[in-house]
Amino acid sequence: MSAKGIMARIAVILTLLGGTPAAVALWVGDGPETTEHFAGNGRYVLKVVPRQWDEDLGSCKGTLYEVGENSRRMLWKRNLINDDAPVDVYVANSGKSVVTLGAWHGAGWTGSAPVAIYRHEELAGVLNPKQNKFFNSEEVMSFLGRYWYETALVFFGPEDELLFMTLSSGRVVALDLLRGSIAPEEAWEKHKKWVSLRIEKLCLEKLKSADANDRATGALIAGQRQIKTAIPLLMGLLQDQSSYIQVSDPSIFDRLIGTREREVWPVRWAAVKALHLLRVEVQSVVTEETRRVR
Numbered sequence: 460m461s462a463k464g465i466m467a468r469i470a471v472i473l474t475l476l477g478g479t480p481a482a483v484a485l486w487v488g489d490g491p492e493t494t495e496h497f498a499g500n501g502r503y504v505l506k507v508v509p510r511q512w513d514e515d516l517g518s519c520k521g522t523l524y525e526v527g528e529n530s531r532r533m534l535w536k537r538n539l540i541n542d543d544a545p546v547d548v549y550v551a552n553s554g555k556s557v558v559t560l561g562a563w564h565g566a567g568w569t570g571s572a573p574v575a576i577y578r579h580e581e582l583a584g585v586l587n588p589k590q591n592k593f594f595n596s597e598e599v600m601s602f603l604g605r606y607w608y609e610t611a612l613v614f615f616g617p618e619d620e621l622l623f624m625t626l627s628s629g630r631v632v633a634l635d636l637l638r639g640s641i642a643p644e645e646a647w648e649k650h651k652k653w654v655s656l657r658i659e660k661l662c663l664e665k666l667k668s669a670d671a672n673d674r675a676t677g678a679l680i681a682g683q684r685q686i687k688t689a690i691p692l693l694m695g696l697l698q699d700q701s702s703y704i705q706v707s708d709p710s711i712f713d714r715l716i717g718t719r720e721r722e723v724w725p726v727r728w729a730a731v732k733a734l735h736l737l738r739v740e741v742q743s744v745v746t747e748e749t750r751r752v753r
Contacts, residue, residue: 491563496548499615502526503534503554509544509563519544521577525554535580540573551619555579556636558622560613576622576639584639610676612661616654621647623654629683631658659686666692671701675729682733693734697744699726723747 491509498504504526510518519539524531539545539559546561557577574586612625621642622634631654635642647654658680665677666689678696681689705721728746735741 491544494544494548496550497526498550498552498554500552502552503550504531505548505550505557507539507544507548510542521557523550523554523557537577537580540575540582540585545575547613549613549615549622551615551636553619555619556583556615556622558634558636574634576634576636578636578639582639583636586634586639586641610679612658612665612676612680614657614661616647616650621650623647623657625658625680625683627679627683629680655684658684659688662686663689663692666696671699671726674699674701674726678726678729678733682729682736685737687737690734690737690739693730693737693739696726696730697734697741699724699730701726719749719751721747721749 491507493509494507496505496507502525504524506522506524508520508522519541520536521539522536523534525534534554541559541562543563545559546563547559549558549560551557555578559575559577562573574588576583576586610627612623614623615621616623616633620636622636624632624634626632633642633644633647634640635646662677662680662684663686665673666681668674668677674696677689678693680686681693702722702724705723706719724746727744731741731744731746
């Protein structure tokens with residue numbers, strides 16, 4: 460069998476195991492492409508050029524530019540730590556810090572997706588989430604998939620010296636961008652009210668998003684964080700139409716009477732879970748349905 464055929468079979472297996480198309484793409488397929496990641500204010504952008512197949516591992520390149528009205532000025536260029544490319548990139552409004560999450564062709568399982576913190580051109584720190592005490596026992600997997608940060612809100616602090624992340628339990632972790640490490644909670648005590656308000660704002664924005672993954676993430680965070688202002692939006696998501704189909708591997712019996720398929724409405728499921736955590740009574744809502752097809 461050709462290499463392409465083998466990769467295609469692996470993709471089918473991962474999909475049957477519950478992987479989303481995006482998740483499968485990170486393990487197999489055509490690989491990452493050149494991407495650009497802007498700071499929130501649009502003044503800085505990191506261009507990521509992934510390793511080419513004929514290059515050595517670790518040849519992924521990142522270039523940070525300052526963005527002018529009609530031009531760009533290069534501030535620094537370096538190899539990133541990833542063998543192929545990072546999955547997600549966050550650039551501070553000050554341009555002083557860049558944080559990358561995950562790694563292509565190895566991003567999926569908890570602990571294998573590093574966090575890299577760059578301060579100016581230097582590598583300030585690399586954190587392995589499984590080894591650096593990001594998690595407690597309830598936070599090992601995300602709610603919607605295999606990425607530990609898939610349902611996280613990620614945002615910079617008011618002075619661009621901290622990066623905040625919500626974990627799958629709703630707990631908040633802060634990264635110290637100056638030291639390249641996890642910041643102790645007492646180090647950002649003064650920002651706690653600001654962080655809570657910021658999370659609420661971002662959560663409500665996600666609940667209104669056109670993207671189903673964003674809506675599901677917003678719902679889960681609303682429940683985890685007890686955001687009561689989200690209740691009207693959550694009630695509206697109980698009839699969300701976004702769904703996907705899971706087809707089971709047919710048994711001998713199934714081959715005779717038809718293959719089973721399951722339709723899942725993930726946004727509805729997330730909304731029900733959130734409303735339950737918010738102690739709001741919900742009538743019967745269809746979140747999945749199994750049927751037979753020929």
